[in-house]
Amino acid sequence: MPIGVSKMRKEGNGALILGYGSEKEIKQLKSTVENKLGNKYQIIEPRNAQLKLKIFNVDEEEMKCNEKQIVGMIIKQNNLEEENRGFNMKIVKKIIKKGNENSTSRMKKEDGSLIIEVDDTTHEEMLRKEKINVRWKKCRVVNYVNVKRCFKCWGYYHVAANCRRSITCSRCAGDHKDSECKAKKEKCVNCMYKNKTYNMKINDHLRYQKRGRGNYGLQKI
Numbered sequence: 001m002p003i004g005v006s007k008m009r010k011e012g013n014g015a016l017i018l019g020y021g022s023e024k025e026i027k028q029l030k031s032t033v034e035n036k037l038g039n040k041y042q043i044i045e046p047r048n049a050q051l052k053l054k055i056f057n058v059d060e061e062e063m064k065c066n067e068k069q070i071v072g073m074i075i076k077q078n079n080l081e082e083e084n085r086g087f088n089m090k091i092v093k094k095i096i097k098k099g100n101e102n103s104t105s106r107m108k109k110e111d112g113s114l115i116i117e118v119d120d121t122t123h124e125e126m127l128r129k130e131k132i133n134v135r136w137k138k139c140r141v142v143n144y145v146n147v148k149r150c151f152k153c154w155g156y157y158h159v160a161a162n163c164r165r166s167i168t169c170s171r172c173a174g175d176h177k178d179s180e181c182k183a184k185k186e187k188c189v190n191c192m193y194k195n196k197t198y199n200m201k202i203n204d205h206l207r208y209q210k211r212g213r214g215n216y217g218l219q220k221i
Contacts, residue, residue, distance in 0.1 A: 003025040005018050005019060005029075006019035008020035011158075012164075026045065041058050048117075050088075051117070051118055051119070051123040051143075051144070052116065052118070052143075052146070052149055053118060053123060053127070053144055054114070054141070054143065054144040055113060055114040055115075055117070055132065055134065055139050055140070055141050056139055056141075057111050058112050058113060058114055058134050058137070058139055059134070059135065060111060061135070062134055063094055063111075063112045063114075067114060068162050070091060070114070072114075073134060074089070074116075074133075075089065075116055077133035077135070078124065078126070078132045078133055079131065080126075087119055088117065088118055088119040089116060089122060090116065090118075091114060091117075092115045092116060092117050093115040094112060094113075094114060095114075096111075105106070112138065115144055115215070123143075123160070126141050127142075129141065150163045150165075152167055152170045153166070153189070153193075154168055154170045154217075155189070155193065168189055169181045169183075169189075171187075172185065172186065172187050173187045173192040182215070185205065186205070187205060
C-alpha cells in the first residue's frame, strides 16, 4: 500500500495500534484492513485528543462556582470570542489545595487549580497571555498534558489493571513493592527495563537534587 505507517505497537486484549501520517491514509488503511480481515476484527479510529490547560491559584470563592459560571467568567474577563467557529471550553477537573492553617497569609485559604479543555484557537490565545483574569486575580496558565502511568511496573501508556509485567519497585527497580525496599541507591525503573529488554547500556542511577524551598527531586547522574 502506498502509505506510511509511522509506528506499530501491541496492546492488551489482542489489540494492535498503528500510527499513520494523514487522514487520507488512515481511511485507505482502514478500508483495506476491513476488506482483508472481514468482520472477525474490529477497526477503531482514535478519538482526537482535546487540548487542555491548567490554571493556577484560583480563589476559594471561584472554585465553589459551577462550570457555567467559571467558563462565563473566564470568557468575559479575558475577551475570548465565544462566537469563534469551533469554540470549546469545558472544566475537566477542580484541584483544591489546602494551605497551612497556622499561616497568617492569605495562602491559608483553600486556593486551587482548574484543568480545562479548550479548542485550538483558545488554547493558543490563553498560552500567549500567560496569565488570565479570574474575578479579582491574575492566574497563571500552562499547557496541561496527562501521561498515563502504571503503578505496578511504573511504565508508561498503560494502567496497573492491564499490566502484564511483574511488580517493580519505583525506588530501586527491584522485583518487590516500594514498601519492602531496603536499597540505598535509587535507579530509574524504565531505564532498567530498556537495558534488560533491549540489551542497552543506559545510565540508570538516580540521585536527589535540591530544587529550592526544601523540595527534592530525582535526577539521573
